[in-house]
Structure formats: structure tokens, C-alpha cells
Amino acid sequence: MFSNVHDEVLVSAPTQVDGGQFTIEKCTDCILLVLDKTASISIDGCRNCIMVIGPCRGSIFMRDSTNCVIHAASQQFRTRDLKNIEARLYCTSGPIIEESTRIEFSPLLMNYDGIDKHMADSCLSPFANQWFRVHNVTPESSKFTLTTMHFDSKVPTHSVISEKLSEKFRRMFQKSPHGLTFDPDESYFYNVSFDKLLGPYEERAIILIKSLDDGPNAKSMQELYNEARQVIREIFRYSTLPIDGQATKDSVRLIHIQDMTLKPGDYEKILQLKMDHKTPGGKIIIIEFAGVNARSICNGALTPSNFVINPISSNGDSNGNSVRPQLVIVDATNTEFYRSQLYQYCHNQRRS
Structure with missing residues (x-):
């Protein structure tokens, strides 16, 4: 007191x-x-x-x-x-x-x-x-x-x-x-931009960080959140690096972060994925950036030579997204669909 x-x-x-x-x-x-x-x-x-x-x-x-x-x-x-x-x-x-x-x-x-x-x-x-x-x-x-x-x-x-x-x-x-x-x-916390609308030539980039594991190897909340913060920090760092020692890359802004909890089978149901087995329940962190070449910047920042959480998988997911065991950079063709489906699910969770 x-x-x-x-x-x-x-x-x-x-x-x-x-x-x-x-x-x-x-x-x-x-x-x-x-x-x-x-x-x-x-x-x-x-x-x-x-x-x-x-x-x-x-x-x-x-x-x-x-x-x-x-x-x-x-x-x-x-x-x-x-x-x-x-x-x-x-x-x-x-x-x-x-x-x-x-x-x-x-x-x-x-x-x-x-x-x-x-x-x-x-x-x-x-x-x-x-x-x-x-x-x-x-x-x-x-x-x-x-x-x-x-x-x-x-x-x-x-x-x-x-x-x-x-x-x-x-x-x-x-x-x-x-x-x-x-x-x-x-800061442990991030300031999300109020400016959600895309400007001329801008695009969205969505990253999913997954912890869908109900077994003994499941990540703790602390581990998952620290990994997500590390991803955001690395993307911002990479976006400011010079290209060929001269001009800087296009800037990106963080426009959305969302933490969602899934029940077993929710992941493939929400995203309409064809899976050989039901995914366990767990957590997903949704991170959305916007900017000119935002997706290219995210891919460059999170390549294994620049950034390591887990080794990159040689295979994509069933929709062709770039995948690591716990990290997905959503492909351009899937971005709007994933965004709509995941945010609607989050909205429904908040209301329930």
C-alpha cells in the first residue's frame, strides 16, 4: 500500500x-x-x-x-x-x-x-x-x-x-x-497505427504465428508472445536497412495485432483448409502490416538467413502460403480471405 x-x-x-x-x-x-x-x-x-x-x-x-x-x-x-x-x-x-x-x-x-x-x-x-x-x-x-x-x-x-x-x-x-x-x-507493447486504409500502391501483409499443440511441447504464453514481438521487431528493423548501401527500403506500418484462441479443428474450419487430421486447439497471433512492398519486406525479414524461430518447411500449406512449423506469411491470393475469416472469428469471440 x-x-x-x-x-x-x-x-x-x-x-x-x-x-x-x-x-x-x-x-x-x-x-x-x-x-x-x-x-x-x-x-x-x-x-x-x-x-x-x-x-x-x-x-x-x-x-x-x-x-x-x-x-x-x-x-x-x-x-x-x-x-x-x-x-x-x-x-x-x-x-x-x-x-x-x-x-x-x-x-x-x-x-x-x-x-x-x-x-x-x-x-x-x-x-x-x-x-x-x-x-x-x-x-x-x-x-x-x-x-x-x-x-x-x-x-x-x-x-x-x-x-x-x-x-x-x-x-x-x-x-x-x-x-x-x-x-x-x-517497449513490450506496440502502438498500432490508426490509419487502417491502404494508400496508393500499398498492400497488406498478414503473418500468422501459431501454437496449435495441446501436448507436452506446447508453447507457454510467455514464449509465444515473445516470439511474436521478435517477429514484429525484425520486420521493422529490416524495413529500414539500406539496399545496396544506398536507398532505404519502403516503410511499413503495423495496422493490426490480434490474439485468438482456437478449439480443436477450428483452424482448418475457419480458413477452409483441407487437412489430413484435425488440428489441436491453441493460440494464433495475427499480425498485419501495410505499405508499399509490405509482403516482400516481411518475406525478406523472416527468411532463415535473417531470422530464425523454426526451420522453414520445404512444403507450403494447402493454399501455397510460405510456412514454418509455427509461422505463416499469407500468400497474396489468400490475404483478403484469411483477413476476413480470422477477424470475423475474433469479433465473434469478443461478443460471446
Whole structure:
């Protein structure tokens, strides 16, 4: 618990909370770090504070607070009676606000030592962020904005807190506790572009990372998510490499990431594949890039000479896609069909 403190930097390190409940109340002019997994978080009566909260399996409920910044990952984020708040969130169910004004939401970009394990232990996928799906319970009195414009520096700047607290926060990163960083290039989470429409000459590239194995060799959530993050990072890296030592490649943008859970037989049923056997249940990560030559960039980035998760199969799947045992780069002729089928299945899962 952080309670009744003023002008302090407080850190709850990994294993100190270890999945339990945590309370933050009546704090002013503080930097408050909860770098651990929690079951739920209650925040009450805080003024001019920066809060950084690791994965919360349940709900973060923030009430009666003003001029605060919160960086947090949770299943649910709820507010009541807030004013002048910057909320940089990972939230799987969409934030809920009530009687709150001048709330600015943006996606969480953050990392610290052990966050991948904390996310997996909290049953949170890094690819299910619904920070922008805000449910305003009191639209007549609550106001909020959405932005993705805070990601050009390694230490974030904040407008709703005092300059003194901002400077203290910047100085803290000269020796960052537990590897804490907000550098977009090192973030555990990814910022997905709001621009979903294709521009002139652009194409979509869809990558599937599969863990369809219910046996002893099944990947853990932590392993699967780290592999998916590695794929995204490598594609961005490859897209900036020079060609013949001169011009750079065409850029790509990440426009969708989706984590879906399948029951046995779902994979071939959804994609209308002819299989000799029923696939087991498991997880699939869908990654979609857009850009001129996006598919060529993805194929180049993920060739065995550049990138290895598993050896490439000598055979494609039944639709001719480039395949590794756990990775598929969807062929151009199948992209729109796969995209439609998989996203519709994900939509139905969210509604059920």
C-alpha cells in the first residue's frame, strides 16, 4: 500500500505484491511505481502524481484524483470523479469513465525487467489492447480525448503535472529502477497505427504465428508472445536497412495485432483448409502490416538467413502460403480471405 505520502519516490518491486491486491491513496507530488503483477488496484484521492503499474489481472479503479499521470496494464480500467488525467493504458476490455473531465487516453508503451512473465501470469496478451474503446457512462458530464502523439522520446513528457515532478521523473531515468523504460523501441507493447486504409500502391501483409499443440511441447504464453514481438521487431528493423548501401527500403506500418484462441479443428474450419487430421486447439497471433512492398519486406525479414524461430518447411500449406512449423506469411491470393475469416472469428469471440 502507498498511503498518505508527499513528495516521495516509492517503488514496489517484483515479488513484493506478487498477484495480490494493492491500494494507492491520498498521495501528493509523488512518483509511485508498482512493478509487479497484481489482482486489483484501487487509487483514491491523489494529486499531482505519476503512477506506473505493472500487469493487473483484474480491475484498476481510479477515483477522486486530479492532475495525475498513470501508465498501467490491466484487464479493466475504471474511473470516477477524475480531472486532468493522462492515462497511458494497456486495457483488454476498454476503459470506463464516469463523472470525469479532461481525461487523455493513449496506448501504453513501457517495459521493465520481468514484465513478460507478469503479463503471462496475469493471463494478459500484449496483443489485445483496447485503450481506445472508451465507454463513457456519463457523456453529459465526462469528457475525454484519444491521442498517439507521445512517442518521440525515451522519457515521456506530461502536461498535467508540475514541472518539478516532471523534472524529478526525468532525473530518475539516469538510473532507471528495474530496467523501467518508456522508449518506444524497447517497449513490450506496440502502438498500432490508426490509419487502417491502404494508400496508393500499398498492400497488406498478414503473418500468422501459431501454437496449435495441446501436448507436452506446447508453447507457454510467455514464449509465444515473445516470439511474436521478435517477429514484429525484425520486420521493422529490416524495413529500414539500406539496399545496396544506398536507398532505404519502403516503410511499413503495423495496422493490426490480434490474439485468438482456437478449439480443436477450428483452424482448418475457419480458413477452409483441407487437412489430413484435425488440428489441436491453441493460440494464433495475427499480425498485419501495410505499405508499399509490405509482403516482400516481411518475406525478406523472416527468411532463415535473417531470422530464425523454426526451420522453414520445404512444403507450403494447402493454399501455397510460405510456412514454418509455427509461422505463416499469407500468400497474396489468400490475404483478403484469411483477413476476413480470422477477424470475423475474433469479433465473434469478443461478443460471446
